Amino acid sequence: xxxxxxxxxxxxxxxxxxxxxxxxxxxxxxxxxxxxxxxxxxxxxxxxxxxxxxxxxxxxxxxxxxxxxxxxxxxxxxxxxxxxxxxxxxxxxxxxxxxxxxxxxxxxxxxxxxxxxxxxxxxxxxxxxxxxxxxxxxxxxxxxxxxxxxxxxxxxxxxxxxxxxxxxxxxxxxxxxxxxxxxxxxxxxxxxxxxxxxxxxxxxxxxxxxxxxxxxxxxxxxxxxxxxxxxxxxxxxxxxxxxxxxxxxxxxxxxxxxxxxxxxxxxxxxxxxxxxxxxxxxxxxxxxxxxxxxxxxxxxxxxxxxxxxxxxxxxxxxxxxxxxxxxxxxxxxxxxxxxxxxxxxxxxxxxxxxxxxxxxxxxxxxxxxxxxxxxxxxxxxxxxxxxxxxxxxxxxxxxxxxxxxxxxxxxxxxxxxxxxxx
Amino acid sequence: xxxxxxxxxxxxxxxxxxxxxxxxxxxxxxxxxxxxxxxxxxxxxxxxxxxxxxxxxxxxxxxxxxxxxxxxxxxxxxxxxxxxxxxxxxx
Numbered sequence: 001x002x003x004x005x006x007x008x009x010x011x012x013x014x015x016x017x018x019x020x021x022x023x024x025x026x027x028x029x030x031x032x033x034x035x036x037x038x039x040x041x042x043x044x045x046x047x048x049x050x051x052x053x054x055x056x057x058x059x060x061x062x063x064x065x066x067x068x069x070x071x072x073x074x075x076x077x078x079x080x081x082x083x084x085x086x087x088x089x090x091x092x093x094x095x096x097x098x099x100x101x102x103x104x105x106x107x108x109x110x111x112x113x114x115x116x117x118x119x120x121x122x123x124x125x126x127x128x129x130x131x132x133x134x135x136x137x138x139x140x141x142x143x144x145x146x147x148x149x150x151x152x153x154x155x156x157x158x159x160x161x162x163x164x165x166x167x168x169x170x171x172x173x174x175x176x177x178x179x180x181x182x183x184x185x186x187x188x189x190x191x192x193x194x195x196x197x198x199x200x201x202x203x204x205x206x207x208x209x210x211x212x213x214x215x216x217x218x219x220x221x222x223x224x225x226x227x228x229x230x231x232x233x234x235x236x237x238x239x240x241x242x243x244x245x246x247x248x249x250x251x252x253x254x255x256x257x258x259x260x261x262x263x264x265x266x267x268x269x270x271x272x273x274x275x276x277x278x279x280x281x282x283x284x285x286x287x288x289x290x291x292x293x294x295x296x297x298x299x300x301x302x303x304x305x306x307x308x309x310x311x312x313x314x315x316x317x318x319x320x321x322x323x324x325x326x327x328x329x330x331x332x333x334x335x336x337x338x339x340x341x342x343x344x345x346x347x348x349x350x351x352x353x354x355x356x357x358x359x360x361x362x363x364x365x366x367x368x369x370x371x372x373x374x375x376x377x378x379x380x381x382x383x384x385x386x387x388x389x390x391x392x393x394x395x396x397x398x399x400x401x402x403x404x405x406x407x408x409x410x411x412x413x414x415x416x417x418x419x420x421x422x
Numbered sequence: 423x424x425x426x427x428x429x430x431x432x433x434x435x436x437x438x439x440x441x442x443x444x445x446x447x448x449x450x451x452x453x454x455x456x457x458x459x460x461x462x463x464x465x466x467x468x469x470x471x472x473x474x475x476x477x478x479x480x481x482x483x484x485x486x487x488x489x490x491x492x493x494x495x496x497x498x499x500x501x502x503x504x505x506x507x508x509x510x511x512x513x
Contacts, residue, residue, distance in 0.1 A: 009480075025432055027467060028478035126443045132510070150455045187482065203510055235459045286477060289489050301437060301485065305509035 004064050007031040007207055010309070014065050017404045018064065020124055020204040022193070028351040031207050033064040033143070037254050041079050046226055049218075056215040061072070061379055062251055063104045064208050065119045069171035071148050072115020076215050080223035080371075081103055089421045090359055091248060094227060094369040096337075098220050100376070101336050106167065108136035108298075108345075109241060116143045116212030117201035125236065126199035127151060132189035134237065134298045136184050136376055137166030140169035140193055141201060153198065162208040163380035165235040181292055202238070210306075213241045215249025219372055221258050229371035231364045232416050233266040236276045237299035241375070242267060247314045265314050266364070267321035268354030270294035270329065270346070276307045277321035280314055287311065295326045295384045296346035298376055320363045324353030329396030330388060332356065333378060343378035351375075423500040425453050430507055436464040450481060451494040453504055470504070478509050 007016040008312035011029030024031055044061045051350055052058030055078030057069045079099050088094035100109040114137070117247055121129050130153035131141045136153035145152035154171035156165070157180060169175060178185045186202075193203040201209045228249050234242040252258040269277045272294030275287040287307045292300035304310070314321060324332065336342050342351075355372045356366045378385070395401040428442050437443055437457075437495070444461045445460070447453030458465030470476045473494065484506040488496045 022510070023432055025479065027434075028476055028508050030478070116475050183487070184485070186478075186510050187485070187505075187507055190430070191505075206510070289487055291490070303480065303509070305478075421470065 002064075002066050003035045003037075003061055004066070005034045005036050008034040018066075020120075020126075020199065022204045022206060030309075031211040033207055034212050034253075035062065037251070038415070040255055041059045044257075046222075046257055049222065049257075055116055056212065056353075062114040062218070062248075063116055064211050065116065066123055067220075069115075069117075069119060071118040071124065072111060075111040075115045076103065077219060078102050080220060080341055081342070083340050083372075089335070089339055090356060092364075092366045092370060093357060094209055096224065096343060096369070097340060098216065098371055098373045099342055100216065101342060101348065101374055101378070103198070105147075105379065106136070106389070108140065109213070109375035110136045110140035110371075112215045113137075113209045113212035113240070114140040114157045114201060115358075117209035118144050118148055118150065118206040120149065120205055120208040121199040122148065122200075123186045124199065127420055128153060129184050129190070129199045129201060129205075130154060130192070131201045132156075132182070132186040132203075133192040134300060135160045135168070135204065135380070138168040138175070139164065139380075142168045142173035143408050144307070145173065146171040153192075155189050155192075157297075157332065157370040160169040161381045161383050163382065165378055183289070186301075186303075186305075199388070205252055210240050210244055211247075212242035212249035214251070216241060216251065216375075217245035217375065219298060220245070220373075221249065221252050224369075224371075226258055228261055228263045229253075230261060230368040231264050231266065231370045233268055233351055233358065233364075233370070234372065235299050235351045235375055236267045236269050236307070236310050236321075237301040237347070238302040238306065239308075239310040240278065241373070243306060246317065246375070263317060264319040264364075265317045266319040266354070266358055268312050268351040269321065269323050270296040270299060270350050271323040271325045272296075273300045274304055274323040275302060276304060276310050276322045279307070279311050286310060293310075293348075296329055296350045297381075298345060299323050299347045300348060320358060322354035322361075323349045324358040328353040330384065331355075334388070336374075341375065344374045345376040345378050345381045346384055348378070349374050423504075423506055425498050425500075425502045425504055427453060427457055427504045427506065432448060432508060433467065433506065435460050436467065441448060445457060448498055449492075449494070450483065450488055450496045450498065450504065454481075454494070480507050480509055481505070482507060 009024035070191040158177040186364035195198040273292035279287040356381035466473040
């Protein structure tokens with residue numbers, strides 16, 4: 001059964017039926033899916049969730065679908081890694097990586113939100129779905145639409161990384177590149193949704209799409225053994241996922257599934273696009289939009305629609321924010337790869353770099369549990385790593401030539417030991 | 423000077439279901455003032471306070487966000503296109 005009651009405006013509380021809807025008619029505030037938590041009591045439990053499939057749909061009772069899931073049957077349930085090597089390097093006691101770089105089918109957190117949005121598109125009877133995207137969302141919409149037999153229309157900024165473009169094109173969506181940044185693409189998409197009546201996942205399916213982001217938070221709690229990390233560091237682009245991880249934590253608390261340990265939420269942004277972190281640092285409720293200038297293109301949104309809610313949640317939870325420069329982002333990508341064997345995209349580098357800063361500043365205590373949310377995969381953005389590594393030696397297929405390389409490695413190690421001994 | 427204001431679907435019921443409205447004004451403030459004088463119900467939704475737009479509404483002049491220019495004081499010239507667009511999530 002479904003526990004969904006209605007759509008409700010986050011600002012004025014006006015209620016609407018479950019329908020394609022972008023914003024509240026009264027004040028343009030975002031509308032959010034409301035549930036009957038009372039009816040869930042005693043029915044939605046650790047046991048009922050554990051009995052579900054190993055995908056986002058194990059949390060189906062807390063998602064806004066009315067029918068049997070047909071999209072994203074393998075999305076979600078990504079690993080929560082206990083990052084002991086990285087923890088030792090950073091001098092913290094308990095560190096986890098929630099690794100959506102392995103999400104199915106397109107290796108980013110977007111597979112969660114798109115699965116829910118496309119389920120709703122099918123339930124509402126749409127045959128064409130679309131999105132405005134910095135790459136990952138387009139990738140996911142195109143793949144899920146291919147599997148679901150829907151037509152996909154994806155709109156992206158003209159200058160994305162090749163992996164993000166090919167990664168979408170392979171699924172044969174209609175792709176339009178738009179001269180401008182993401183905010184320009186988004187503005188156009190809002191007008192397209194208005195004019196053509198298509199299901200644009202982040203426009204008129206937004207209330208359902210954003211609910212899918214909660215599953216990232218549900219999984220963190222379940223995989224941690226039904227408890228919440230004390231500190232959660234989350235990348236901020238449009239501002240969807242951070243408030244939704246928070247909502248997931250609060251829903252589990254409301255239902256008595258986890259204990260309320262007063263979790264704190266932290267926002268991570270690139271220094272070249274940090275309207276939300278700037279507002280947090282300036283103790284302001286409102287952010288000023290920016291023109292993005294960063295290698296972290298997947299989170300380069302200068303005018304984040306839900307930025308206001310990120311600021312609110314971060315503040316209410318007692319968390320904070322930090323920004324990372326391009327070189328700090330690259331260093332963090334390398335650090336995560338070297339210590340934990342995870343290759344993330346610049347958004348993930350941004351999140352780890354911000355977490356490191358917050359730890360160094362003493363805002364995140366070293367002896368409490370920390371979760372860093374990694375939302376995308378480094379293989380889609382290899383351009384940013386060009387020139388970062390020494391060239392590999394090239395030899396003929398002769399053992400003697402290989403011996404020379406091994407001897408050189410030994411000599412270097414011996415020299416390093418000698419220097420260290422002095 | 424005369425400018426064209428494009429109205430998103432959600433606000434069209436307040437402007438007799440038109441998708442654009444022509445008004446005169448030399449700044450965004452004046453143009454929106456003229457619009458809301460004509461359609462007072464729209465004004466209630468457009469503004470949060472006397473000098474403050476509803477934070478879920480973005481206003482563009484010829485495709486540029488007015489917050490990158492002079493906000494409500496952004497100057498307008500004959501034939502400019504002013505768009506009212508709700509803030510949209512994504513990524």
